[in-house]
Amino acid sequence: MLSKLSPQAGRILISEPFMMDPNFKRSVVLLAEHTEEGTLGYVVNQVSDLEIGDVVEDFAAASHRVFIGGPVGQDTLHFVHRCYDLLQSGHDLGNGLYWGGNFETLTILLQNNAIAEEDIRFFLGYSGWGTGQLDDEIDQNTWIVGNVSHPDILFNEDMERLWKEVVIDMGPKYAHVSNFPTDPSLN
Template sequence: MLSLVKPSKGRLLISEPFMNDPNFRRSVILLTEHGELGTVGFVLNHPTNLLLKDLIPELTSAEFKVFNGGPVELDTIHFIHRCYDKLHSGEEIAEGIYWGGNFEALKILIANGDLSENEVKFFIGYSGWGEEQLDTEIKENTWIVSDKYQPDVLFSTDEEEAWREVIVNLGPRYAHVSKFPENPNLN
């Protein structure tokens, strides 16, 4: 499955259906940086058992799910959002989608109940690739790169459905892949 779309900020990486690496099995990754020095992104569909209030105790009512953004720096918290009108900060990585921003202002918005899970998504850790590493993995058919997705998929909390949806959005050439079982021995 050779990817025809090149990786860049705001695009999605979709793992091939039988990837064995548990960090990236059936993963959908939003790329937030891609350049000569490497690539950074966040796994959108691997939830942890944590809620934001577990990581930031002063946010006692923060029932936001926290996702495993990837295997790098698991002691860090990151977020994407689509509420620039409320937060007034963040780096735009796709139309209307932002990475990071003023965390203190974000905490106030959460404490006041002014944000919902369909506006902001939290991650511990991130996914990272060194210079040319991702390009090599794409050539080895480990990843498909996509720029065809609905913004709602970025904020989905349904792990398996998010992966299936982005595969189907790739078009008829890939749609059959969405029905592959996670374990090929069950086929």
């Protein structure tokens, strides 16, 4: 599976169908930053058993789920949202998606239940690649680079199906991959 797109903020990485690394098996990673120094992103389809109130005491009133953003810095909290009109902050990732923002404003909004769960994703940790590492993995067909054709797909409630839906959304060239078994030895 050759990817023609290059990684950049706002694009997604889709793991190859037989990746066995438990951190990235059938994962979709939203890229937040891609520079010469490296790449940072968040796995958007690995939900934890935690709610945001379990992680941040000031957010006790909120019941938003927390996702595992990746294996790096799992003691850090990050967020991606599509409610710039409320937060008035965040790095623009395109398609109405924003990374981070003013934490004090976020606290007030969550305490007042003003942000719907379908408009924000919280992540413990992140996925990171050093200089050239992600490009090497793409060259080895570990990842497909895709565009976010519509941001609703990243806020899908069915985490199990998200990988499959994103692959199908890439078009007929990739759609058949969505039916590959998770373990090729069972084929």
